[in-house]
Amino acid sequence: xxxxxxxxxxxxxxxxxxxxxxxxxxxxxxxxxxxxxxxxxxxxxxxxxxxxxxxxxxxxxxxxxxxxxxxxxxxxxxxxxxxxxxxxxxxxxxxxxxxxxxxxxxxxxxxxxxxxxxxxxxxxxxxxxxxxxxxxxxxxxxxxxxxxxxxxxxxxxxxxxxxxxxxxxxxxxxxxxxxxxxxxxxxxxxxxxxxxxxxxxxxxxxxxxxxxxxxxxxxxxxxxxxxxxxxxxxxxxxxxxxxxxxxxxxxxxxxxxxxxxxxxxxxx
Amino acid sequence: xxxxxxxxxxxxxxxxxxxxxxxxxxxxxxxxxxxxxxxxxxxxxxxxxxxxxxxxxxxxxxxxxxxxxxxxxxxxxxxxxxxxxxxxxxxxxxxxxxxxxxxxxxxxxxxxxxxxxxxxxxxxxxxxxxxxxxxxxxxxxxxxxxxxxxxxxxxxxxxxxxxxxxxxxxxxxxxxxxxxxxxxxxxxxxxxxxxxxxxxxxxxxxxxxxxxxxxxxxxxxxxxxxxxxxxxxxxxxxxxxxxxxxxxxxxxxxxxxxxxx
Amino acid sequence: xxxxxxxxxxxxxxxxxxxxxxxxxxxxxxxxxxxxxxxxxxxxxxxxxxxxxxxxxxxxxxxxxxxxxxxxxxxxxxxxxxxxxxxxxxxxxxxxxxxxxxxxxxxxxxxxxxxxxxxxxxxxxxxxxxxxxxxxxxxxxxxxxxxxxxxxxxxxxxxxxxxxxxxxxxxxxxxxxxxxxxxxxxxxxxxxxxxxxxxxxxxxxxxxxxxxxxxxxxxxxxxxxxxxxxxxxxxxxxxxxxxxxxxxxxxxxxxxxxxxxxxxxxxxxxxxxxxxxxxxxxxxxxxxxxxxxxxxxxxxxxxxxxxxxxxxxxxxx
Numbered sequence: 001x002x003x004x005x006x007x008x009x010x011x012x013x014x015x016x017x018x019x020x021x022x023x024x025x026x027x028x029x030x031x032x033x034x035x036x037x038x039x040x041x042x043x044x045x046x047x048x049x050x051x052x053x054x055x056x057x058x059x060x061x062x063x064x065x066x067x068x069x070x071x072x073x074x075x076x077x078x079x080x081x082x083x084x085x086x087x088x089x090x091x092x093x094x095x096x097x098x099x100x101x102x103x104x105x106x107x108x109x110x111x112x113x114x115x116x117x118x119x120x121x122x123x124x125x126x127x128x129x130x131x132x133x134x135x136x137x138x139x140x141x142x143x144x145x146x147x148x149x150x151x152x153x154x155x156x157x158x159x160x161x162x163x164x165x166x167x168x169x170x171x172x173x174x175x176x177x178x179x180x181x182x183x184x185x186x187x188x189x190x191x192x193x194x195x196x197x198x199x200x201x202x203x204x205x206x207x208x209x210x211x212x213x214x215x216x217x218x219x220x221x222x223x224x225x226x227x228x229x230x231x232x233x234x235x236x237x238x239x240x241x242x243x244x245x246x247x248x249x250x251x252x253x254x255x256x257x258x259x260x261x262x263x264x265x266x267x268x
Numbered sequence: 269x270x271x272x273x274x275x276x277x278x279x280x281x282x283x284x285x286x287x288x289x290x291x292x293x294x295x296x297x298x299x300x301x302x303x304x305x306x307x308x309x310x311x312x313x314x315x316x317x318x319x320x321x322x323x324x325x326x327x328x329x330x331x332x333x334x335x336x337x338x339x340x341x342x343x344x345x346x347x348x349x350x351x352x353x354x355x356x357x358x359x360x361x362x363x364x365x366x367x368x369x370x371x372x373x374x375x376x377x378x379x380x381x382x383x384x385x386x387x388x389x390x391x392x393x394x395x396x397x398x399x400x401x402x403x404x405x406x407x408x409x410x411x412x413x414x415x416x417x418x419x420x421x422x423x424x425x426x427x428x429x430x431x432x433x434x435x436x437x438x439x440x441x442x443x444x445x446x447x448x449x450x451x452x453x454x455x456x457x458x459x460x461x462x463x464x465x466x467x468x469x470x471x472x473x474x475x476x477x478x479x480x481x482x483x484x485x486x487x488x489x490x491x492x493x494x495x496x497x498x499x500x501x502x503x504x505x506x507x508x509x510x511x512x513x514x515x516x517x518x519x520x521x522x523x524x525x526x527x528x529x
Numbered sequence: 530x531x532x533x534x535x536x537x538x539x540x541x542x543x544x545x546x547x548x549x550x551x552x553x554x555x556x557x558x559x560x561x562x563x564x565x566x567x568x569x570x571x572x573x574x575x576x577x578x579x580x581x582x583x584x585x586x587x588x589x590x591x592x593x594x595x596x597x598x599x600x601x602x603x604x605x606x607x608x609x610x611x612x613x614x615x616x617x618x619x620x621x622x623x624x625x626x627x628x629x630x631x632x633x634x635x636x637x638x639x640x641x642x643x644x645x646x647x648x649x650x651x652x653x654x655x656x657x658x659x660x661x662x663x664x665x666x667x668x669x670x671x672x673x674x675x676x677x678x679x680x681x682x683x684x685x686x687x688x689x690x691x692x693x694x695x696x697x698x699x700x701x702x703x704x705x706x707x708x709x710x711x712x713x714x715x716x717x718x719x720x721x722x723x724x725x726x727x728x729x730x731x732x733x734x735x736x737x738x739x740x741x742x743x744x745x746x747x748x749x750x751x752x753x754x755x756x757x758x759x760x761x762x763x764x765x766x767x768x769x770x771x772x773x774x775x776x777x778x779x780x781x782x783x784x785x786x787x788x789x790x791x792x793x794x795x796x797x798x799x800x801x802x803x804x805x806x807x808x809x810x811x812x813x814x815x816x817x818x819x820x821x822x823x824x825x826x827x828x829x830x831x832x833x834x835x836x837x838x839x840x841x842x843x844x845x846x
Contacts, residue, residue: 417580463730
């Protein structure tokens with residue numbers, strides 16, 4: 001047991017929808033505070049069982065860039081993405097996101113700046129209603145009920161799911177659940193969005209809608225995917241990851257045209 | 269935790285009986301039988317070495333039971349026989365009882381040794397083969413089937429729980445301008461969140477159970493699952509049971525004959 | 530703050546271990562007979578559902594409930610299992626989970642497994658579930674009231690399991706009941722609040738999201754007003770006696786009690802005889818009265834509810 005923090009931010013009924021408290025000063029609800037950059041240097045990561053998942057990665061991504069991470073299963077893509085949000089910490093090397101080095105001192109802000117959208121929306125959605133789920137992040141951040149309400153509304157509108165607010169996440173289609181999962185992180189106002197296999201399990205229409213949605217986002221975007229057409233359609237830059245290291249980094253069109261490279265890394 | 273694949277499908281009754289007998293013999297040793305306990309541990313370490321498990325590794329695995337010693341701490345200070353020390357520390361007047369200390373230390377050693385015995389059992393027999401062995405030893409079918417399926421789906425559901433926790437952590441940010449990790453919301457909101465996670469996992473487990481049932485039904489199962497074919501009975505079981513009795517005898521006699529402290 | 534209820538080997542005397550193995554085996558045997566005679570609460574076939582939900586309880590114990598920075602609560606899940614599967618099947622599931630924890634994770638001993646199954650399975654799940662039903666029945670049996678009853682029972686189950694654990698350690702001469710009991714009950718009274726909140730929240734979530742699954746569960750038949758009153762009185766008595774135990778557990782008073790008690794000179798059990806006439810440390814004087822009283826009341830409640838249930842099912846068939 002470490003030091004006990006004082007009880008903070010107790011908002012009775014904080015997560016209750018439609019409790020409009022419009023007396024607060026409006027912030028622009030979805031304007032990120034951070035600068036959206038990512039800088040990774042000499043990143044090494046070893047799992048507790050000894051598996052060396054990342055072996056020295058260097059990477060710089062500018063604000064607003066849209067980058068696809070390509071690579072075979074087990075290449076280290078997911079491990080890398082979990083570093084961006086501080087869920088994994090480097091064994092060696094550093095990770096900077098939105099101008100902050102990921103550490104115990106910054107972890108609370110890092111999680112607000114970097115939104116992780118997991119592959120299986122069921123891992124992410126656990127509340128009785130869509131509204132409650134989207135309100136989780138803002139409520140945890142201790143925002144006022146009015147601010148929470150605004151954030152949830154704007155985030156749901158951004159993914160076109162405002163009409164689903166009172167539905168149970170479990171009862172939605174896979175495409176709807178994926179959109180709601182995105183809304184749950186959008187509501188935290190991140191400057192960087194990280195997606196794991198966003199097109200997995202979607203039918204062609206769901207996939208087209210996803211691509212349109214991704215194209216409409218202004219945040220820095222990082223996507224791990226096996227879906228090369230998705231990378232081509234929405235991500236100008238691609239990074240090929242294999243065996244815990246970066247194998248190629250360049251314009252998506254050039255990388256996808258290099259058949260030898262794709263074959264060498266299990267992408268074709 | 270996962271045993272040698274060769275051991276799957278072997279009759280694990282001898283291993284189960286040996287472990288239970290060993291743990292019982294150790295439990296029967298009177299307080300202060302440190303020498304007998306050391307002898308029991310040496311037997312265990314020898315068996316471990318035969319199975320390719322080093323004594324250091326085994327000893328470390330045994331440490332998991334140690335936190336429970338908190339339960340035996342009061343007895344050290346509250347008995348007043350064989351006082352080793354009495355005095356005051358600040359406002360507290362304290363006494364250390366030799367008898368109490370002996371009880372606590374003995375319990376600790378027994379716990380440490382018994383944990384290592386079950387570590388060896390797992391090295392010797394896979395969890396499903398242990399369930400089969402218990403089934404042979406008259407464990408009711410409902411319990412055996414249920415235990416077998418629990419073991420089968422344990423890691424899958426723990427993995428789901430882990431991913432759900434990770435997704436919650438990823439969204440657990442601090443207020444703007446605050447760097448360190450903090451926990452937000454009211455206590456009852458956090459309890460509701462945790463309860464919702466539990467409820468979600470239940471619904472996922474429930475629909476998995478229905479899929480398992482459908483799959484079983486589509487292969488012609490009705491109602492309950494059969495345990496599968498039992499491995500051939502261990503032909504030397506009687507001999508092994510005599511070996512076990514010998515083991516118990518050695519430990520018990522060493523407890524009676526070796527000096528106690 | 531994990532509940533400290535998984536007793537390792539070495540802390541219980543062989544006599545107590547054996548006694549509780551027998552008690553658990555008998556009650557689990559009864560549970561097996563009950564479940565195979567179709568106490569089926571949910572639609573999926575019983576053993577498959579029980580097995581998968583055993584894995585669920587296991588995994589659900591991983592979910593932490595952040596209380597303050599660095600401190601979190603965890604679910605034990607006995608009453609939850611009993612609510613979702615019915616008291617008897619839930620008890621089998623919980624005993625299986627406790628058994629697998631001992632076998633695969635060395636969480637709790639093998640000889641002590643009988644005691645651990647008794648505390649978490651029989652007391653924590655069977656007893657807890659019948660109390661939950663009793664409260665639900667006494668208050669009219671609506672869905673919300675049943676879930677509330679489960680919450681109260683979840684708290685009681687954790688506290689009672691902690692009490693039984695301490696008494697068994699005390700009877701084994703490994704702990705001092707006068708000091709250990711209030712400490713364990715105090716800590717688990719807090720842990721029990723977390724258990725109650727998570728249990729209520731989980732059941733509420735399931736009721737909201739998938740009411741169809743809960744529809745067959747935990748709706749005891751309409752009871753007569755006399756029966757409701759009687760159930761309510763028995764439970765109130767049990768709760769009151771637990772509460773009085775807390776009231777009596779103030780530190781100053783305990784010191785005096787500890788002085789009075791004979792356990793200071795209590796002999797240690799002769800370990801080579803399974804049933805020696807050994808003295809019971811700690812069960813002497815005031816504490817023993819309180820402890821025995823609570824133990825008695827809880828046993829009586831559990832037995833009464835169990836008998837009432839058996840009588841009812843006899844009457845039906």
